[in-house]
Amino acid sequence: MPELDKTYTAAEVEARWYQQWLDDKAFVADPARVSEKRPAYSIVIPPPNVTGILTLGHVLNNTIQDILCRRARMLGKEVLWLPGTDHAGIATQNVVEKTLKKQGGIKHRDDLGREKLVEKIWEWKEKHGGIIIQQLKKLGASCDWSRERFTMDEDYSCCVQKVFVDLYKKGLIYRGKRMVNWCPSSLTALSDEEVVMKTQKGLLYHFKVEVVEQPGTWLEIATTRPETIPGDMAIAVNPKDERYKHLIGKHARRPLPLENQAALPIIGDEHVDYEFGTGVLKVTPAHDKADYEILLRYRAAVMAASSELVDKYSQGPIDIMLPNGVMNNLAGKDLAGIERFEARKIAIALLTEMGAMVKEEPHQNNVGYSERADVPIEHRLSEQWFLKYPSVEAARECVAGRAGVSPAEAGIMPGSSEASGKMPDAAGGTPALPQMRFFPDRWAKVYDHWMGNLQDWCISRQLWWGHRVPVWYLPHNPDGLTEEQRRVAEIIKNKSDLRYSFITGRGFAYCDIEPPTGGNWLQDPDVLDTWFSSWLWPFATMGWPNKTADLKAFYPTTDLVTGPDIIFFWVARMIMAGYEWMGEMPFKNVYFTGIIRDKQGRKMSKSLGNSPDPLELIEKFGADALRFGIMRSAPLGADIAFDDKNVELGRNFCTKLWNAARFRQMQSSSGVSPETSSTGIPPVATEAEINPALLTSDDKWILFRLNTAINEVTSALEEYRFSDATATLYRFFWSEYCDWYVEASKAVLQGSAGVSPVNSDGTGETPALPSRKANTLAVMDFVLGHTLRLFHPFLPFITEELWHGMGFNADMPENQGGKSIMFAPWPKPFSEDELAHFGILPEDEKTANDKYETVNLGRGLKSTFNITKRVRFVIKPKQELPAHEIEVLRILLNADPLDVDASYAAKKGTPVVLTPLGELFLPLEGLIDVEAERARVTKELNKASDELGKVRGKLADENFISKVPQKVLDEHKQREADWAAQLAKLKTMLETLG
């Protein structure tokens, strides 16, 4: 390998390795390789919108998945990360329609017609779809691209229809005329989940109506929507309201439309809140859910009382609006053809003119907005398809940590007599049901609450792009039943085929993928909610309904990584679908990411223009840098405040890693190491190549720290604490390896005559220089080889480059690191045996720590006196210091020379610090500002005195010493002794200063 450049150039390396991985089919999963020894690990990607582009949210989400997958590979698992995209009905159709309109081809989609438009959307999809897939590759995502799926693929569409038919036959899908959420912009029904409530600062308008039977009596009504007055069908008051109850049964005249001021019944309904407004409610059943229910209740009551009135009230609600939010003729001539918000102004003007307007007051309320189109939705009575959710119980029960249920409790087998009581002991032997875990677990409560309050799901959309409802109708024949209709009627009567049914207003219906042969069966025009296809994602992507090898090996999947914003849209529904059609949960763990925000804590949004383009970041800093930066700032369960600085930090980190490798490489090129292989660089060192007898305290220390890092990173990843893992890696590599170990190792690597004993009592046991150098290099290789592996899931590109560049792959088996670091074994912490082999004891850590502490103190001393040059230090050691330790101290202190003198008698005024190794002097005759030194020592003395006072205070407290545990007591006593000694020394120092 040629000598490494001074800086790392990400772009070239990333492109090269990604292609190599693809060529090697490194991401391709093979169910045949799954065995007990090689367990499966699988993730299905949350399918991004096929027309979408990569956002930071995707970066976060997919980096996490990639980290999990790459680590699983290193653990020797057979990994499937299944990618794909979503057809995203409304969004995609909107994008294409808009583009076509811009291009001037059409004014409305009807100009093109259904078939043509769908064709155009497919064209668009082929051309622009999947940009995001290419972008994911830039990020380093190790998806099995050979299995890429799209929710509108033929096979997938089949699954969607099959599922619809199945639910239809089970009686869980029905068609009905109901109040739904209607988007006047997209012209379709929406599910409750697609409506977001927004707080609005609006006005509450008060107007009055006169009671017909009591002229002169006026009722004041408060409303936020005066434009809907023409749709009013009643005036409602609370039957317990003393102010109004005597008016129930009378009538009041509706002010609008002017040409049709109908007398509306004044009715009683418990729903009316007397606290709100005036306590009088206008009832607009066609445009308000609650009002619609009031009408239904009223109608039922009226009909029960008198069948004569049935006709009068059996008419439907008065719908005064067109689907696009423009008022229709029923709104009256003044409002007809006017857009709803414009109509409001006119209605107010009309009321004012006729003297009915009383006042308007500021009012804050919540208005439902269409999530996609970002316009206020309308409540609208329309015929739609609804689904009663299947497998609700199982889906609800399987999530551990639900409200009021501990994970262990939730795991009790059903049917156990103790199920609702106390849980058995852990040793009780009751095997727990498989449990799904949420990270962070608080989302389990949110999930449980939603699952406990399920509303039927409106699954039909008035769109053209999507899976068309597989229901077929036989047109009504007014001249009596045809032969075909008679045949179908018979089937329905006998319930011999559940695919047939009768739907009011539609006639005979048949639900299946294909229509029945014969007859003019027409397909339902609606398509299905996109989520009605994505809820099948974990198994429909793996070949369901066939019992494929993929399903057998990889279902249930292991982890799901997604945002909490789609917990109901997607996660909950997938769980239900998993139980309904696979009989099993679809994934074992769900990791909910945070939401990416900008520095000011605002959500990323197009309109704010505060969302950086990840691809630009990758170009500027590298994919590894972006990954590391974003993972470092993404703690479990918290939102992410995104700042380019994080990515820059990632880039800097990669540079550091690169240069540390470069340093190592430069050492071996000097050729001093006899153990160096013929290639010039040894392969990753194994334990066997490290000679424990030659280990310095620094070597032992870094091995010890490595061991700690392995433990920390491993457990952090097991608990999905990614930012903790990166923090550990950062600390270990930068602070411990580079700042201390590499610097200390220079004592061995760069020591000229270096290690010759400087101390008077020279121990003389310094080993021959070359073998010691070789040993230090072996330790470096061992640490670097492990470090690269620990980093690989986070920094796949640079670690692969260095793994090969450093030759660490050389002696590894082909499929375990020889070809790619991706399959190198995940580092394991040292066993007891290994620790014994290296001769690493806990006190070795202290030896090195004491040394580094001494260095810190010495540097501080230099800094206090503004010494920037290399100067002489003298140490008066507490006990003998081996030559190596002295040399390390010398180098780290940048001392020239470092004299060791056990009987050193410093001149008056010589600055000195008390270190764990003894007194360290900075003899600078004549250069010292005695006043400054006195000030410094006094400050330390005060500190020591304070601390001593605190500890003594505690130890003097009878309460304290009698109640505190022995361990804490000992600690305090030790602390007292330490501070007392420190204080005494400092006093002496101060006296010495004169």
Place this chain on the structure above:
RNA sequence: GCGCGAUUAGCUCAGUGGUAGAGCAUUACCUUGACAUGGUAGGGGCCACAGGUUCGAACCCUGUAUCGCGCACCA
């Protein structure tokens, strides 16, 4: 309104009862043979507030405030 979460250095966050931490930012100094995308040293905190438990509270309990999220909703 109900529920959940947060509140620790200028910023982003660790810290599960025993001497308050990290990174960034900032200040000073240093281009020394891996790295200036770097090194060394420093400054900076009544741990949101008020009570309580305890020998001892950032940490446990109660309440309050502010912010965020979810659910419900009064027109």
